[in-house]
Amino acid sequence: MNINVPEVKVPRIVIIGCGFGGMELAQYLHKADVQIVMLDKNNYHTFQPLLYQVATAGLEADSIAYPIRKIFKGQKNFHFRMGEVTQIVPEQNKIVSTIGELKYDYLLIATGSTTNFFGNKAFETQSMPMKSVTEALNLRSLTLQNFERALLTTDIHEQEALMTFVVVGGGPTGVELAGAICELKKHVLPHDYPELDFRKMRVILVENGAELLQSMCASNRDRAKEYLEELGCEIWLNTGVAKYDGMLAETKTGKQIRTLNLVWTAGIKGVIPDGINAESINPRGRILIDEYCKVKSYENIFAVGDVACMNTGKYPNGHPQVAPVAIQQAQLTGSNFLKANKGLAPVKFDYFDKGSMATVGRNKAVVEVRKIRFGGFIGWFVWMALHLMLLVGYRNKIVVFINWVWNYLNYDRNIRLIIRPFNRNLKA
């Protein structure tokens, strides 16, 4: 069955995914003489940088998600269909999805990334990922349910395991999440559970490499580590997790730790629909693209953002998997498309790195913009202002701002609700 979209004379561009990349291209081409059909399995765009605040009860899920139809309200050449693309058939220029098939003239794969467990089934089934709104809410429910359980048990070992949090992966997500859990420990949970002894609660950040935030400069790496330690976080560097059975984690050095809360932020991989030539996919699970974002060995298939990998002189292993890369690649793809229509030569991608930042807790963040590096209250303020700017939608900006002010003034996280109980088998 074909997906029901109007048949028109102009070229049809099919975009898979409404993350930062897909959204940007569809907006960029809002006046172009094309038909844009976007598919996404959700009806909303997710602002992923704030997922960890949803997981730690600081923000509503609804504040960091935005209805796709509202983003494109009034854009005449745009059509959205909610469905998941399961296969691409390049020979026939069509995609196959849960809601039917669709022919394309051009295809943009902007499917983003998901958690990479590197093939370890135990980690995949027992640890908690945090790459989508549903996963973040699931993590929130698990955390709160484990504290409720901690109250009920008289077994000291079980109680320890319920109150111990292990975050695997010392990148920005791991650092931000570990910091947020430490703040829950410091300011929120002891009021909720006066019957528990919070000296038993541990937050451990485990990193395989020698440093946290490896992409940042040395001064900021040290600063972030110091901030986390001030908040009471244990940091285990040069430590890989070897095993986890849902209750007991063991490091590669043989250290054991009982925990029922192990969050996995140690790797991501591209979400790649079936049908893409194996030689166009690299071993890290990303689609190889040339400097025009065109997928290797295809003429009319493009890919941008986390799912794509462009090896350049400056970035021999591809660009960092962050929103600005996706946005800039989508802009380039759009602009080259318009150029081609005018008979002009396409332009190669050149990433403009605006810098990076991570927040650890109240008044504690690290920021670097080229040679400028700073942290502390100013870093934290800049982090907040920038994230508010980037959030889609004014209502969401206002609601997030109020939540932040509220949480800051009251040392509170108000949304500690188990709306849907934790579900181990949740599909993101």
Added chain:
Amino acid sequence: MNINVPEVKVPRIVIIGCGFGGMELAQYLHKADVQIVMLDKNNYHTFQPLLYQVATAGLEADSIAYPIRKIFKGQKNFHFRMGEVTQIVPEQNKIVSTIGELKYDYLLIATGSTTNFFGNKAFETQSMPMKSVTEALNLRSLTLQNFERALLTTDIHEQEALMTFVVVGGGPTGVELAGAICELKKHVLPHDYPELDFRKMRVILVENGAELLQSMCASNRDRAKEYLEELGCEIWLNTGVAKYDGMLAETKTGKQIRTLNLVWTAGIKGVIPDGINAESINPRGRILIDEYCKVKSYENIFAVGDVACMNTGKYPNGHPQVAPVAIQQAQLTGSNFLKANKGLAPVKFDYFDKGSMATVGRNKAVVEVRKIRFGGFIGWFVWMALHLMLLVGYRNKIVVFINWVWNYLNYDRNIRLIIRPFNRNLKA
């Protein structure tokens, strides 16, 4: 296994449920020399009067729910345990729950009500209830998913069924929900789905009796009906629904209507744990209580609110199942408990009816406070102010207020997100 709570010398009052009644009693006795143990299957209190706004994408679920532990922060004699009570064993003065058993000296049943399908299995499995946060979110997901489906189908009958809403029950919930769906039709959905013909969308409010809002005065009943008609709602009075198979509904008069969205607000019944003497339960599914809120044939079991039924001269069929009754009954129970400790005689319940109100849409509400009756913008404003006052928690008040202002100024409902897909088998 016993539920792990401290063993103390003072009497233990077990409260089942943190609705308006249970919450009120626990707060009322905050200084009493007792141990209060509250059980609830959720870790939050739900502000039920605004559920229909969650269902129609006007408010976040998190804004009308409030963490129970935060309500009772610092109350030394209070202990909360998250769990569902499955049985009461009055002979042994204990309750049995999903998390273990617990002895009580006094028991308060404040379990509230759930949807009453009057034994009709087809309605129960095929129609949508809206009595809890999860059910309201489920209804939101269903509505949005059906519009996504309407876009995909080329079958005119299926499209009609997807775009037709039947609300069964003309009480305040049915009226408010039907009004809110009409506003979605008028202001929001046509922008989201420009490809659909919204003349096909129908909202039908079906009421068995001769009038909407039967508990209100004639002038307000007419006013509410007029408001709904202005918004494009079809009102079928004196009409019972005889059958519904998930696709086709048939009225008792033989009228047929295709709909995939049938919401059931036509009745409620008490949520009664097993173990209560059958003769203490009336045919409408409520526990019979005397004028001191004591359950018939027990000495130390009390019940308040929706689950309870006190037949008095003025209210021969029990009081209305609304929040003020639950609150006032809980206050009476608490005050009589303190009186008894001082050797004073208990006082009988006397309901102070503060009035009632219902909102239909922007600038459209009906309010009556004793002999004073009004509607329109002032009614709507009073409705909003009162609901903001009654909402638990300042953060929630602020966030709800901002959402209302936003929705009012922008004719918008921002939260049209399908965070969890519709699930037919959802347990509330």
